[in-house]
Amino acid sequence: MTTTHCVECGSDIIxxxxxxxxxxLDCDSCGVELEVIGIDPISISKAPELEEDWGE
Amino acid sequence: xxxxxxxxQIRADEKLLLNELRSRGHNILKIDVRKHxxxxxxxxxxxxxxxxxxxxxxxxxxxxxxxxxxxKYSIPVINPPSVVENCSDKVKTSLLLEHAGVxxxxxxxxxxxxxxxxxxxSFGYPCIIKPVxxxxxxxxxxxxxxxxxxxxVEHKATLGHYEHKVFYIQKFINKxxxxxxxxxxxxxxxAAMTRTxxxxxxxxxxxxxxxxxxxxxxxxxxxxxxxxxVGGGLLGIDLMELDGGGFTVHEINPGTEFKALNSCVxxxxxxxxxxxxxxxxNSKRGNS
Numbered sequence: 339m340t341t342t343h344c345v346e347c348g349s350d351i352i353x354x355x356x357x358x359x360x361x362x363l364d365c366d367s368c369g370v371e372l373e374v375i376g377i378d379p380i381s382i383s384k385a386p387e388l389e390e391d392w393g394e
Numbered sequence: 395x396x397x398x399x400x401x402x403q404i405r406a407d408e409k410l411l412l413n414e415l416r417s418r419g420h421n422i423l424k425i426d427v428r429k430h431x432x433x434x435x436x437x438x439x440x441x442x443x444x445x446x447x448x449x450x451x452x453x454x455x456x457x458x459x460x461x462x463x464x465x466k467y468s469i470p471v472i473n474p475p476s477v478v479e480n481c482s483d484k485v486k487t488s489l490l491l492e493h494a495g496v497x498x499x500x501x502x503x504x505x506x507x508x509x510x511x512x513x514x515x516s517f518g519y520p521c522i523i524k525p526v527x528x529x530x531x532x533x534x535x536x537x538x539x540x541x542x543x544x545x546x547v548e549h550k551a552t553l554g555h556y557e558h559k560v561f562y563i564q565k566f567i568n569k570x571x572x573x574x575x576x577x578x579x580x581x582x583x584x585a586a587m588t589r590t591x592x593x594x595x596x597x598x599x600x601x602x603x604x605x606x607x608x609x610x611x612x613x614x615x616x617x618x619x620x621x622x623x624v625g626g627g628l629l630g631i632d633l634m635e636l637d638g639g640g641f642t643v644h645e646i647n648p649g650t651e652f653k654a655l656n657s658c659v660x661x662x663x664x665x666x667x668x669x670x671x672x673x674x675x676n677s678k679r680g681n682s
Contacts, residue, residue, distance in 0.1 A: 356413060360404040360426060373403060385403065390555060391454040391482075393529020393599075394630055394647040 342380045346370040353380065395675055398447035398469070400425045400460060406653040408450045410664040418668065427456045437467040445675045447471040450649065454482040454527055457649060470678055472671065473627035473648050480624040481648035484526050484562055487624065494623040496616060497642045499634075500565040507551045510561035514543045522564040523550075526557050529647070530599035536566065567642060569634040572596055574607055574641075576631045577652050577663065579670040581621035583609055585659040598654040606659045616643055624648075628667060 340353040349367035353374070361374045362385055371385040397420050401408055415422055423440060425447070430438070441447075447464050449471055451457045457478045464471035473481075480486050491498040499522075502513040514521055514537060523546060525533045537543045550558040572590040575598075576583050586609050589602035596602040609617075617631050620643050630650025633641045656663040 356409065358404045358409060358412065359424065360401055361409065362403045362405060389453055390525070390533075391527050392452050393454065393532075394649045394651045 340380060342382055344368060344370065344372065345382060345384055346372075351382065395445045395672065396421045396423065396443050397671075398423050398425050398441060398444040398464075400427055400447055400449045400451060400471075402427050402452045402456060405452070405651065407651045410653065410656065411448065411450070411667065414664040414668045415671075418672075427451050427460050430460075432460060432463040434463075434466070437463075437469065441467065441469065444469050445679075446671065448671065449473060449478075452649075454478070454529075454649070458482060470674070472674070473629075474625060477625040477627045477629075478648045481629065481646040482527055484524060484645070485560070487646055488562075490623045491620065491643055494619060496619050496623060497636075497640065499567055499642055499644050502563050504561040504563065505559065507547045507561075510547045510550075510563060511540075511543055513561065513563045514547075515540070517563065517565050519543075520566045522566050523547075524562045524564060526560050526562050531595040531597035534595060536594050564644075567634045567644070568637055569596075572602070572635075573644075574613065574633045574635070575655065576607075576609060576613065576617050576633070577650055577655055577667075578617050578621055578629050578631055579667065580626040581618040583614065583617055584666045584670075585655055585661050585663055586613070587655050587658050589654075598651070604654040604658040613641060616641055620646060628670070 342351050344351055344365040347368035357374055357377055359374055359377055363372045372382045373385040375381050375383050399422050447469055449457050449461055461471045461475040461478055480490055485503055488498055488501045504510040504513045520536050520538045523535045535546050572588045573596045574588055576586040586607040587604045588607045589596045589598055589604055591602035598604055620631050621629055624646055630647035632645040633643050636642055652663045
């Protein structure tokens with residue numbers, strides 16, 4: 339099990355085995371959306387704000 | 395196979411696809427659209443051996459423009475730029491569906507606040523106003539009164555992107571608290587679900603409840619025809635049931651999400667999508 343910390347509130351974030359660079363995660367503690375920006379070593383940042391043309 | 399996986403943020407849908415592709419032994423090259431440089435001359439060296447690129451960008455503008463480069467590089471891309479263009483622009487989708495005789499909600503486009511109000515009044519209340527580009531039910535408005543119409547139109551005319559001054563106005567369809575999403579590949583359904591909500595918006599992204607849907611023949615035909623009209627590929631086709639029977643196709647999504655669908659249907663959706671990707675590559679190889 340890999341853990342890291344929320345860049346907003348510092349709470350533990352548990353990452354799945356198959357974590358991907360670019361993956362979006364939610365912090366269970368403060369609710370902020372995070373993006374995994376590197377996996378070796380694990381690095382996360384706040385996810386970008388939603389843009390108008392995002393979607394399916 | 396050597397598969398390019400074009401992405402920005404990775405959602406659960408992308409993880410499902412990546413895990414399925416890797417489990418079959420394909421070589422995956424992840425291409426972060428936010429970092430890659432696209433030359434109008436030649437592809438970057440790491441792209442030249444790719445058999446196909448799967449475009450899973452979260453931003454439609456990124457899909458629209460980056461897919462053009464893969465065409466230029468003669469690397470097949472799912473979905474091709476013409477399909478992205480036809481589906482991500484709601485005006486174009488409506489025109490194509492109407493031209494092909496696929497039932498779609500009555501729509502008027504207006505280019506000024508005054509003519510937008512005229513179009514809204516011609517439909518009566520309620521009616522719907524949508525952004526030309528957008529998804530997940532965002533910035534859609536159900537307009538119930540003249541006062542609301544004037545306020546919404548004024549806001550759209552004043553704030554934001556110039557495309558908000560293209561007023562895309564649609565007749566309100568009194569659907570039965572749900573709509574239908576069919577994920578299809580070149581017109582063949584992979585699976586379908588209903589999305590049910592007490593809210594007039596029934597997008598999964600808005601919290602609608604997903605349930606498996608057995609596709610009747612009429613919907614099969616509409617999915618096939620709708621897919622053909624926009625150029626095929628991997629699509630999420632949205633339909634509404636009409637009061638007096640029948641269906642209307644209101645949206646076609648070129649970067650369809652499928653995690654909600656996968657969670658409520660028996661078929662393994664990512665597996666079926668990858669089957670189709672493999673057969674697409676094999677048929678292109680056979681043709682070359």
